[in-house]
Amino acid sequence: MASTPPSAATPRGNQPKVVWWNDRRYRAILYQVLVLGGVFLLGWYLVNNTLTNLASRDIATGLGFLEREAGFDVSESPIEYSPADTYFRVLVVGVLNTLKVSIIGIILATIIGVIAGVARLSSNWLIAKFATFYVEGLRNVPVLLQLFFWYSLITEGLPSPRQAFNPITGVFLSNRGFGIPVPDWGGTMTAMLVALAAGILAAWGIARWARRRQEQTGQIFPSFRIGLALIIGLPLLAWLIGGAPTAMDAPELKGFNFQGGATLSPEFAALLIGLVFYTGTYIAEIVRGGILAVSHGQTEAGLALGLRKSLVMRLILLPQALRVIIPPLTSQYLNLTKNSSLAVAIGYPDLVSVANTSINQTGQAIEGVAIIMLVYLTVSLSISAFMNWYNRRIELKGGR
Template sequence: MASFDSAQPAPQRTFSLNDPVVRGVIYQIVVAALVILFLVWIINNTAINLRAQNKTSGFDFLWKTAGFDISFSLFPFDRTSFYWEAFLVGLTNTILVAVIGIVLATFLGFTIGIARLSSNYLISRLATVYVETIRNIPLLLQLFFWYFAVLKTMPAVRNSIQLPLDTFINQRGLFVPKPIFDDQFIFVLAALVVAVIGWIALGRWAKARLERTGERFPVFWAGLGASIVLVAIVWFASGASLAFDPPVLNRFNFKGGLELPPELVALALGLTIYTASFIAENVRAGIQSVSYGQTEAAQSLGLKENDRLRLVIVPQAMRVIIPPLTSQYLNLTKNSSLGAAIGYPELVNVFTGTTLNQTGRAIEVISLTMLVYLILSLGTSALMNWYNARVALVER
């Protein structure tokens, strides 16, 4: 009786333009070749035009004297400084206003977003009016409002408005006490870092304990108390000192303290208030995405409204809030370039503006500026994606 092998050998693939795999490879090779040819043409055309205009290229200009002043910087800068130092001033000023804006906009946005869902009619209506008004007014117009209509109309230095904690505001900006640290204060900062790490470790232990035994541990109060004790012990043991130099009004100006120029204050206010209106909508959408059954389950357990929101609703809403929140952080960082319109010395103003006009190195200056914003955006996205993975719901 004859036997037949049921296993048939796989047919060998032959080169054919009718094969979709082959066509896909060919299309990719053609597109890649066209892109490379386009880039080569751009580079060659740029080099020809630069030679025709007798212009040089390269980044050697960064080590030449800038010859201009910058109104606000976090480190010393004058006319004898180099262009690379001007680049660093613009970069640090951009990062400074971006960090301030992100922190304040997050706090304000979450507050307004939760307020929109409040059962109190007045609070929810006020939050709605804030969101619908602020997000429909162009950001540049809001910056002009805060700078020209608010800060520039403040009284002169002699008639400065005094705020709490030895803080003053006038036409020249905001004057706040300046912290003065001694050499031993580095040990206090190290203790603070250790306390934060220990706080995180305590939170993980408490979470594992809750899953294992069902008993809740007061992580916040325990971590706060332990952190205060640790920092206090290191502070007194190291002999570190922290003093504040308050601004004192002299005849024509303030002496001492820390001066925050009106351009920085206006830009930080504008970015915070504008971005917070979009973050509030993200928070509202995230909270409403959580099933109402979760609220009812939390109520059946006897949790108070604040505890329901903090322990049940918001943790589940974060998986919906984080992706659009990342986009708002990126938008805030990029929108800081609008500070050039009100004279704030951020990267676009200092480097793409003054430096480009003086050196004429358009390609190099624009490339460095684009690279900075690309790195800031990718870094922010990577950090937020990592956090999003930490808070994402794990399906079993």
């Protein structure tokens, strides 16, 4: 109906003139204007009514609270934070904590998901059944319960700091988290990080060049081994030049807790494990579906060419399956990010957790909830945009 070209309804020649409100084109526009106007009116009514009610109840509005002192502490923060900092800063801490668990979670869930998805298709009975058991078991239990499970497993199952497990010198496992020693090498550390970045960049460049050369000449270049050597070798070189320091900052039991070193908190660990294993099941199914979507003839053709099974998977099946996998995978990445808001249930200070406390202190629920929604929207749209870009890159050019 809507696709009827407007010209079809145009009066031609000496046909009787139609009044405008009987003209389909004008009617369509009129209805749309009416609906849009109605939506705007309703929105305006709600906003106006809220503001009037808030004002008559003497409830403060506006974003002025962001500059005030927050006054409460958070358990972990990637940046310096103290209770004397502002609400704005504590919200930034919350956003960073959300991003931290989301990014690490997405990477790990992808790895686990791909492994489990491929394993379900394995001809090895034990591996296939084990993967099926994992997927069907964890996919069908609500993620919140899984978080409680992992959290209580860590806090109840591990010993107190005074009886902490000490598998290797400097590594401590207790219900306060996992303490590991970190290198205390000053400037050499920075130089090594720069060298590592340079190594990754060089390896990527070599891989690109090698692929192009192989496409043109058919010659194979051992880009993987050379790249790995660069990634490991360059930081090692930087370490040697820096005088091969060996000082370590190891966790040590002082007073109530371990001090020094790096600590992975039970809250972060439980949230990460829970989200990764839960989302991994969905990714496994998507990967399995993607691989099954590639015609079996492709596998047979690959085997007929004399390729090994693992090479058929890597060179023929996975690249084609990716085109089917990427769009639903994006949804899983978004789900993982949004599910990270369950952190408040097990005490990880993510955005929702700190924003909730801010709301309670300031009483400015509307602003607080709006900030939460805005941040999640921004993060989700960014993930979507990145995945859509990647999807366009790998899809068949000139197809359809």
